[in-house]
Amino acid sequence: MRFTLRQLEIFVAVAQTGSASRAAERLALSQSATSTALAELERAYSQVLFDRVGKSLRLNDTGQWLLPRATQILDRAHELEESLSAHTAVGPLRLGASLTIGNYLATLFVADFLQRHPESRVQLAVHNSTAIVSSVARFELDLGLVEGDLQHPDVIAEPWLRDELVVFAAPSHPLAGKGSLTRDQVLAQDWILREPGSGTRGTVEHAFGEDRQRLKVRLELEHTEAIKRAVEAGLGLGCISRLALRDAFRRGSLVPLQVRNLDLGRAFYLVRHRHKYISGGLASLIDHIRASTAGATSTDDIHLSPVP
The missing domain is CATH 1.10.10.10 (Winged helix-like DNA-binding domain superfamily/Winged helix DNA-binding domain)
Structure with a gap:
């Protein structure tokens, strides 16, 4: 050669x-x-x-x-x-996850995987969905976990888990406790949303359809925790994964709003380059992720330890 x-x-x-x-x-x-x-x-x-x-x-x-x-x-x-080298380790594996998945699910899967393969190495990068898909397309990541089906000619996206976004507000917000709301009622309010390019922002805009032009976006933030704090401070309504709101709803620091005719369901996807060689280690990681959520029909079925 x-x-x-x-x-x-x-x-x-x-x-x-x-x-x-x-x-x-x-x-x-x-x-x-x-x-x-x-x-x-x-x-x-x-x-x-x-x-x-x-x-x-x-x-x-x-x-x-x-x-x-x-x-x-x-x-x-x-x-x-x-x-x-008679190595028992798997890796190094380069895993990427969108912010919601990275902050609430991926670390759990990686921790359990490393406990089962104690000599392995996994690098976890957390960015928005568009950045993760781009990194997979450039072979910078072996596998991506993203929110929403982001199309790219070089990437294969396989549905993995169902999720749902929730419109929410501070308990003191005028719409809190009003029961079923119309689109017009929520579109008249200020909003705190994720940045363009994130899977969450894409799902919100798709759900509102042509009405997305009427969204009064007061503040754009890259992290779900920052959005929760801004909404708690009364700056407007938010819309993020129910997965990220469990503890806040349990404590009562935030409350969900019911909006009629607004479908906020979405899927999480496993993404990889269509020409990526699936090594034994990568196959083991993919199998582990799927096995970890095998009995779950959505993120509501996944147990997360409550945060005080």
Whole structure:
């Protein structure tokens, strides 16, 4: 073969970071060694893999074709190295989760998985759903757990668990305790919502349909806990997963609002690159996640320890 695994590793790092210098930092190499290895790979096959745009490197068509295949070879090589080293560990596995899933579910699954595989390593990244899907598409994550079906041509999304959003308010809000509400009543209020690009924001806007233009968004926040605090302070209505509101509803610091003709149901999805090689470790993690929620028809069926 005219290529080495090291050259493929450098190629993938450059493709993901967009520059030889950032790839060198990731791989703990000098920039000259990184650039030389990439040039040798291109020269060996008389192929140009990147378009040079200023100081950045962007994959051309040949590079786009090579990236999933190079990543798959590296994944298999890492798995083979673990086996030959008689390693009992699984990993390292790169898992990404949207904020609701990451804050309330993923850490539970990962903790249980690591207890069952004590020598394993799992990296958990928590961002909004759009960022997780993009990272999966760039092979930066092995698996993503996201809210809502976000379409991407390079990503496979498999339904995993049902969830429901809830419109909520502070107990002192004028609409609290009013019973069944109309869309017009809630649309006349100020709202505290997640940022655009989040699965939660997408579900809210889809539920309101054409009426979403009437949402009076007073404040956009990236974290569910911040939204809860803002709503508790009386700044407006919120709408997030029921999963994140259990303790607040139990304490009475927040109250749910019933809105007629507003479907806030959604699905959680497992997402992976369609060309991603499923190693034994990754398959074990996927099986563990599915087994952990096998008896649940929705997030309401999942036990969470109450927060005082």
